[in-house]
Amino acid sequence: MVKTILLLSCGFLIGSAFAAEPASQPRIAVVIDDFGLTYPKNAKDEEWMALDFPITFAVMPESPRTKQAAAATQAAGHELIIHFPFDPFLRLEMPKDRVSSSDLDQVRKLLAKSLRDIPGAVGLNNHRSYKATANRPLMAAFMAELKGKGFYFLDSHVSGKSVACGEARKAGLRAAVNSLFLEEPGHYNDKDFCVRMLRRVAGFARKNGSAVVIGHHYYRGTLSCIKEEVPRLQAEGFDFVFASALAVPGSH
Numbered sequence: 001m002v003k004t005i006l007l008l009s010c011g012f013l014i015g016s017a018f019a020a021e022p023a024s025q026p027r028i029a030v031v032i033d034d035f036g037l038t039y040p041k042n043a044k045d046e047e048w049m050a051l052d053f054p055i056t057f058a059v060m061p062e063s064p065r066t067k068q069a070a071a072a073t074q075a076a077g078h079e080l081i082i083h084f085p086f087d088p089f090l091r092l093e094m095p096k097d098r099v100s101s102s103d104l105d106q107v108r109k110l111l112a113k114s115l116r117d118i119p120g121a122v123g124l125n126n127h128r129s130y131k132a133t134a135n136r137p138l139m140a141a142f143m144a145e146l147k148g149k150g151f152y153f154l155d156s157h158v159s160g161k162s163v164a165c166g167e168a169r170k171a172g173l174r175a176a177v178n179s180l181f182l183e184e185p186g187h188y189n190d191k192d193f194c195v196r197m198l199r200r201v202a203g204f205a206r207k208n209g210s211a212v213v214i215g216h217h218y219y220r221g222t223l224s225c226i227k228e229e230v231p232r233l234q235a236e237g238f239d240f241v242f243a244s245a246l247a248v249p250g251s252h
Helices: 045-049 066-076 101-117 136-146 164-170 191-208 220-235
Strands: 027-035 056-059 079-085 123-127 152-155 174-177 210-216 239-241
Touching: 027 045, 027 066, 027 079, 027 123, 027 191, 027 220, 045 066, 056 066, 056 123, 066 079, 066 101, 079 101, 101 136, 136 164, 152 164, 164 174, 191 210, 191 220, 210 220, 220 239
Parallel strands: 027 056, 027 210, 027 239, 056 079, 079 123, 123 152, 152 174
Antiparallel strands: none
16 A cells, blocks of 8 residues: 555546546445455445445455455446556566566466456456556566456555556557545544545545545445445445546547
8 A cells, every 4th residue: 555645646636637537426436446355354245245335355365265255246236346456466577668478478378367266347456566667668568468358447545656557548448547545554444534535535536536546345444434435425426436437548
């Protein structure tokens, strides 16, 4: 997790003149990460699936409940994306001036497995990957692999050095970038902190037209925050949408 980021890369601010579709209401996309990996004390997947407003659920590959979480997301009518890990999940070389054949092979194999195990996914965002998302050759090669699959890419923006969103747009993919996280170190499972972050992103969306915010399914504090605060924000005129609705067309 990283500190809150509101100044975004990728050459644009989500919700600016580059918004995917014009909208009269400020739009917010809530993305919840890490489905597929669940511990006994976590909020149950079924409680997340029961939410009756649009949420994008990111399912991790190669996790104990990957296939079940993907199927449940689709059955519940929420948006399904792949939560793709680079480093430290994969042991990547990541030279600065090129893509190593080993790195590309590992990434291709994991992507192929993700597509098999998470059918119906419409997009992909990065899990952690602090170093990989800052490595331009690897990101360019990865976006080339995604091209033609009909996916959009969401840069989780775990680092201010990320070039992932920009490389996605260069490859012609629809792309979006995360504005901030609902949890931070010292504030995990903290409902009040989550409410403050959701209110902060609402202010950002009101100013710029739209924004993406990411949380994690482990925390009951995050679940309670979203269950209570989203309807309040809807009543105030905010439109909650899937992250795909905020993905900006690429340059090709």
